[in-house]
Amino acid sequence: MGGEVKTSMLAAQIRVARRNPQASSFLLDVSIEVPAGITILFGPSGAGKSTLLDCVAGLVRPDAGRIVAGDDVLFDSPNGINVPAQKRRTAYVFQTLALFPHLSVEENVAYGLSGLHEEERQRRVGDILAAFRVEKLRWEKPGAISGGERQRAALARSLVTEPRLLLLDEPLTGLDAELKAAIVDDLRAWNAANRIPILYVTHSREEVDALGERVIALENGRVVSRGAPMDVLDAPRRKRLAQAAGFENLLRGTVRDLREADGVMRVRLGESECEIEVPLGYAAAGDRVQVAIRAGYILLATERPRGLSARNVIAGRIVSLEQRGTLVTARVDCGVTFVVHVTPGAARTLELTTGKEVWLVLKTHSCHLVE
Amino acid sequence: MEALWLSFRLAGCVAAILLVIGTPVAYWLAYSRWRGKFLLESVVALPLVLPPTVLGFYALVAMGPRGPLGKLWFALFGHGLAFTFGGLIIASVLYSFPFAVQPLVSSFEAVDRKLLDASAVLGAGGLRTFWRVILPLSLPGVVTAVVLTFAHTIGEFGVVLMVGGNLAGVTRTVSIDIYDHVQSLEYADANRMAVVLLAISFGVLSVVYAVNRRVWTPWAAK
Numbered sequence: 001m002g003g004e005v006k007t008s009m010l011a012a013q014i015r016v017a018r019r020n021p022q023a024s025s026f027l028l029d030v031s032i033e034v035p036a037g038i039t040i041l042f043g044p045s046g047a048g049k050s051t052l053l054d055c056v057a058g059l060v061r062p063d064a065g066r067i068v069a070g071d072d073v074l075f076d077s078p079n080g081i082n083v084p085a086q087k088r089r090t091a092y093v094f095q096t097l098a099l100f101p102h103l104s105v106e107e108n109v110a111y112g113l114s115g116l117h118e119e120e121r122q123r124r125v126g127d128i129l130a131a132f133r134v135e136k137l138r139w140e141k142p143g144a145i146s147g148g149e150r151q152r153a154a155l156a157r158s159l160v161t162e163p164r165l166l167l168l169d170e171p172l173t174g175l176d177a178e179l180k181a182a183i184v185d186d187l188r189a190w191n192a193a194n195r196i197p198i199l200y201v202t203h204s205r206e207e208v209d210a211l212g213e214r215v216i217a218l219e220n221g222r223v224v225s226r227g228a229p230m231d232v233l234d235a236p237r238r239k240r241l242a243q244a245a246g247f248e249n250l251l252r253g254t255v256r257d258l259r260e261a262d263g264v265m266r267v268r269l270g271e272s273e274c275e276i277e278v279p280l281g282y283a284a285a286g287d288r289v290q291v292a293i294r295a296g297y298i299l300l301a302t303e304r305p306r307g308l309s310a311r312n313v314i315a316g317r318i319v320s321l322e323q324r325g326t327l328v329t330a331r332v333d334c335g336v337t338f339v340v341h342v343t344p345g346a347a348r349t350l351e352l353t354t355g356k357e358v359w360l361v362l363k364t365h366s367c368h369l370v371e
Numbered sequence: 372m373e374a375l376w377l378s379f380r381l382a383g384c385v386a387a388i389l390l391v392i393g394t395p396v397a398y399w400l401a402y403s404r405w406r407g408k409f410l411l412e413s414v415v416a417l418p419l420v421l422p423p424t425v426l427g428f429y430a431l432v433a434m435g436p437r438g439p440l441g442k443l444w445f446a447l448f449g450h451g452l453a454f455t456f457g458g459l460i461i462a463s464v465l466y467s468f469p470f471a472v473q474p475l476v477s478s479f480e481a482v483d484r485k486l487l488d489a490s491a492v493l494g495a496g497g498l499r500t501f502w503r504v505i506l507p508l509s510l511p512g513v514v515t516a517v518v519l520t521f522a523h524t525i526g527e528f529g530v531v532l533m534v535g536g537n538l539a540g541v542t543r544t545v546s547i548d549i550y551d552h553v554q555s556l557e558y559a560d561a562n563r564m565a566v567v568l569l570a571i572s573f574g575v576l577s578v579v580y581a582v583n584r585r586v587w588t589p590w591a592a593k
Contacts, residue, residue, distance in 0.1 A: 057488075057492055058491070058492075059488050059491070059492070084491070085488070085491040085492055086491045086492070086493075086494045086495055086496055087494075088492075089494075090492060091492065092488070092489070092492040094485050094488070094489065096483075096485050098483070098485040098486050098488065098489035099489075100486060100489070100490075100503075100504060101508070102507045102508055103503075111490070111493050111495070111503070112493035112494050112495075114494070114495070114499070115494075157493070158492075158493075161493065161494065
């Protein structure tokens, strides 16, 4: 642990078998590298995201593997090294936040600074409370403040210790969008000033877009995909990942033919007459495939559109319309049922009603093959 | 009144000793992952099901001049242990053990494990976590343990009779005193003591239930 500030990399190879009987054969078996900056851990619940964080923090002991932060080995099963959680200098914001209910916000934040002089401790606590805008609440108990304030307090408590790793387990769930955006801004500012590896678990697509520099997608305890958010989440090759990433349309189909020169193939959806063109994938004519399409990427027209670059124009009929907040969800029967999102304004202008005849427009590259 | 004062001294000593001994035992019972834990749990609960005379009998044998405890005591202090205040304390500690340990175990177990994880991640070792997180959050359990052992010791009869006998000012506790009065047909005296004991027991139980219902919660509920 040199005095100079250097960007440290977290590298972890972890194997752990779940001992609880409900998930008897569950095994987390991953190898990840997390450079400084925010890396999102994404995947359906039960994929092993929290277990992975627990292993890195030292709260769960892997059966085998090696965890290295910068130059320090935190865990190494062949050599019997297992640094206890309290010595790992890891900050961990739990999903439940786990603020101490009997201590004030200030006492919570100062909890991890026991080794410091009183003056230094006061200064650091004051600075971080200001940075996360909870100074006014310093004397309050966690039970007496709002959800967003608790989340800020929990972030402040973890970050004040100047950790070398930061683990965040869905720290912003249950907050409204505006509050979330404000906290995300504070977190990004902190990240810009303190370049350490940050592992951020979330289900939320918005948080990925707002925060993520890299995404690691987990499924059933394995890494199934990694890379930039766009590459991982907009082109999911896995069905459960597609569902988790919010692809509302997951359609089964049969490959009709491949047009390799054009880089596309035609897929007949379900048992219907409906055919669409999708990007060429590893498939042969006659193969069964699944196609994932985001509901917000489908255009809806009330007359047959002409002169478009989009290759897929499908006729259908609206079977249901449902408005939730500022989003209208239309189900359109084209032989198979598509879910389409439009704005309330569009629904009004187009006079959308149940039973109305419409045309759906899908760009070839909005259609993704799923394994 | 001498008997009442003796009972209070005995109960105070026993409650204090049990808090000190019971806390680590309860901590171990609450957090150990050892599979044979149930064995110790059974031993701790034994005084709940054994007749006080059985417990008192074994305590007396152990403390007697030929018993291991009695021999050790004699070697250390030059006098026997049976029929002394010290012997009474030891027997009472055994007898009230579950009343101290069980409330502590259940309140330790009720502390959210995530708080312990949070404490560890923030750099606190086991002892610091215990003092700063587990103990403050288990205060109702601690109060219950102290009050119950105190009350239980005041009310005990069989064990005291077996181990302590009936020596005024040394081992004649209030429950024995009442028994004495009744044997001598002094019902008025017996009644006076009995009423005091009844009032104390009621007061003590009220405190226990009030604390557990969080009538005076020292911090806002979650």
